[in-house]
Amino acid sequence: MGNACSRESGAATISRVKSTVTSTAPRPSPATSFRLLLQAELARRCAANVQYSLRAFAMHLDVDHSTLSQILRGKRALTEKTIESLGNHLGLDRATIERYVANERRFATTPAVVDGEILELTRDAVNLVSDWYHWAILELVRLDDFRPDSRWIAQVLGITVDEVNLALSRLLHLGLLEMVDRTHWVDRSGDTTASLADFSRVAIQRLFEQVRRLSLAAVNDVPTAFRDHSSTTLAVSTAQLSEALERIARFRRELIAFLEQGDKRDDVYQLEIGFFPLTNLRERRKDE
Amino acid sequence: MGKPVMQWQILSKNPDASSTFYSKLFDWKVNADNPLGYRMIDTGSKRGINGGIWPSPPDGHAFVQLFVEVDDMGATVTKATRLGAKVLIPPQTLPGGDELAILHDPEGIPLGIYRPAK
Incomplete structure (x- = not known):
């Protein structure tokens, strides 16, 4: 049996938790996943210019911004034709595009990627919204x-x-x-x-530090009937x-x-x- | 009617300091009693236009932006895009009822367009 250091319980009402940070699922990287490459490229551009937008990126790629949004969110499948078109706009060479096409076929069968509800937040984007x-x-x-x-x-x-x-x-x-x-x-x-x-290590540490600080403040400020630590x-x-x-x-x-x-x-x-x-x-x- | 420039906006990394500076320098009145807590600036004159101060990202640049009043936000955004502008923030309806969009003109200069609350 474990040694319970402390235990305080209480009821909680929550609206909806969607910003869950989890490290349990291994995932492909921008080097292997075209979707993550797009996210990383958007993040890079946003980091370089805080006023750069999804719409601007869509214009650069010559694709409708809602289509691009769906692709980035994993709600739209990446076809060979799409990867080829977007890859050309990104200036990728033929071999690289073919590698992404091949990887897409492989990753398409991976449950972690099929989950269309997941919005992948890549390193630099997280720096903006962490x-x-x-x-x-x-x-x-x-x-x-x-x-x-x-x-x-x-x-x-x-x-x-x-x-x-x-x-x-x-x-x-x-x-x-x-x-x-x-x-x-x-x-x-x-x-x-x-x-x-x-997430980049820096971003995730920053987020966790903030959450830890808020958690500590809740221990001091929020009655136990309204929280659990x-x-x-x-x-x-x-x-x-x-x-x-x-x-x-x-x-x-x-x-x-x-x-x-x-x-x-x-x-x-x-x-x-x-x-x-x-x-x-x-x-x-x-x-x- | 025309499409007049109705307001300027300072995007400052330190909005409080900017407010203090300009109010001390020009006796401008700063009023943030509105739903966005937006620092509206009254220059105290019937000539010229008034402005406001908005926070800019700590890692970004401080700059000044102009707001042009239009009748049709959607049509203006479409036309601007066709002329080479980029949409940074598509039209939004602010808590006060004004509609607002932020664009980059073809030279990369940020530009606000807005339609006042009906």
Whole structure:
């Protein structure tokens, strides 16, 4: 049995968790996946010019921006013809294009890539949107009593109005948010699950540090009836590690599905799960 | 009617500092009491146009942008695109009801077009 260091439990209401960072699924890279190459290229251009947009990229590739958006989100299959056309616009040579075509056929059968709900956020794009409040704003938009008011958003998230407005600019620019009318904003990001494999180490560390800081603040500021913080130290058999990770992933999915059933969304929560070795025994065994 | 330039906007890495500087220098009045918390600037004169201050990314550039009033946002964006402009932010309806879009003209200069609330 484990040694429960601390245990505080409480009820929580959540609107919808879509910004899940997970490291459980190995994924192809921009060097092997044409879709990830497009994402990386868009991210690179956005990083070089913060005002560069998906529409601008679509114009460069001579493709409709909604089509490109679907391709980037994995909601539209990449045909040989599409890869050839886009690859030519990117200046790729024939051999490289053929390699991507071949890889696409292979990856198309890989479940991790087939999941059309996944919006892959590549390294540089994450640098633009890795601050936690970008995702929180998108979640706030889903609340029944959301107010399209930067001052209100700043108040409920505990950030400055300038941070809110800068985030709004980015979200609008990236096409993740739309202000449909004066009282109605729409989250256009879809259900976003970002894989750790697609984030730069710096970006992911920044995000985790922010989440950790917010978590610590919640321990101090939020009554236990409205949150849950727990931590358990235990000796494990690493032979069970694979199944343990699968169980964690299943738990996360089930909890999210449960919380999505709520009729009235009236708050935004962060679900953070960590399970990691406390020792360097694994490294030592490798050296022996 | 025409299509007048109705407003200028400073994109500043430090909006508070910019507000302080210009209000001290020119006695401009800054009012952020609106849903976006947008720093609207009244120059205090009936001549010229008023402006505003918006945050720019810490890793970006500070610059000044002009806003041109149009009757038809969609048609203007389409025409601008046909003439070589790029759409940075497609038309949005701000909380106050104004419609706004941000473009890059063919020279890469950012340009705002907007239609006031009906």
